[in-house]
Amino acid sequence: MEQKPTRVRIVDAARDLMRTAGLARTTTKEIAKAAGCSEAALYKYFASKEELFLTVLDERLPRLGGLLGALAADPGSRTVEENLTEIARQAALFYEESFPMAASLYAEPQLKARHEEGMRRLGAGPHKPVEGLTAYLRTEQRLGRVGADADPRAAAALLLGACVQRAFAYEMTEDGRPPQSLDDFARSIARTLMSGLG
Template sequence: MATPYIDPYQLDQHRRTVDPHRNAQEARRRVLELAAFMKREEADDAAQPRSRGTASGHAVDMFLALLQDRLPVWLRILDDLMYLVGKGRVSENLLPIARAGIDYYCEVQAASLPAFTSPSVTVRFREAMRDSDIGPMSEIVPLTAYLAAEQRAGRVSPDVVPVASARLLLAGCFSHAYYETLLGADDFLPSRDEVAEEIVRELRLEPPPA
């Protein structure tokens, strides 16, 4: 699959207008709208009703409540990266981001497994996500904007593609969270700290020393 195109103007606007607090509040509002959409669709679905109080219904409610709490915090962490442009080392700035990403995805995936056992619920969630602005690009854009800003400052190699590197970092976090959710956190898997270090190191973002 090709790397999605991100308009440089969109990145520049994000860099100039980023307000982590406002964006976090906006994300929380959108999750509430997503939950309202799913319940509205549920009420219209007479063929497969999902009554409140059932195990499936409770799992969906718990997942949406967790998403409302965790997603704004995660997006704020990504937005805060813009305050670090030109400061410290890029890899050191990204290390806590990778660790936070693993933590976030582990929580969300663990809650999503019991929530999406019904095909009708999964379809409703997909429809709701298409109409929201809290899909994957809400994570990719702030991370890409940071890497692009560091690249302009000469602190990221010129041959790095910021959006591709952003996707790889997030994918690495998501992948470890998936395996940890599936297999459990034990000696079979490396620790979250070890994985975060590996993800950032293998991106090879910083230019070699002169």
């Protein structure tokens, strides 16, 4: 069996370790070892753990950022509600995957501060999806498909906040699952939001 390229092995190992140990507890040394390469080889591809984390988010998790960027540039032929349904679906999946990775940072304030500084240098952070969805909704507003008096930023925060909530709110319940399927959740969030955006 042919071995995967080094960069692919590094990103896969980072995803697996960050999922199980969290971002705060995963070191580049552990990632390199799991990828079967040296730590120096890892740094040939990635300047920092933050850059590697962003690569994992972009390449190994549901494509939220790409979807938001594409819709802001060209809303396409679907209705706003159909687009919001797809955004809610992808966002819920994205946060379900990424929340366990990043949650460990909140237990270590100094590490969290270093991570946040690194993300700022890279022009990234958890505010980016809100900005992307806000840009999409403003595009729809200019096209007259969202009401002129609607607040795109508030709508973006409501939709994405619901998706974040879904990612962790039900783990303590008896069966550990949300009360709605992912598709039902996405449709109901989009339909409810549309009543305020119309």
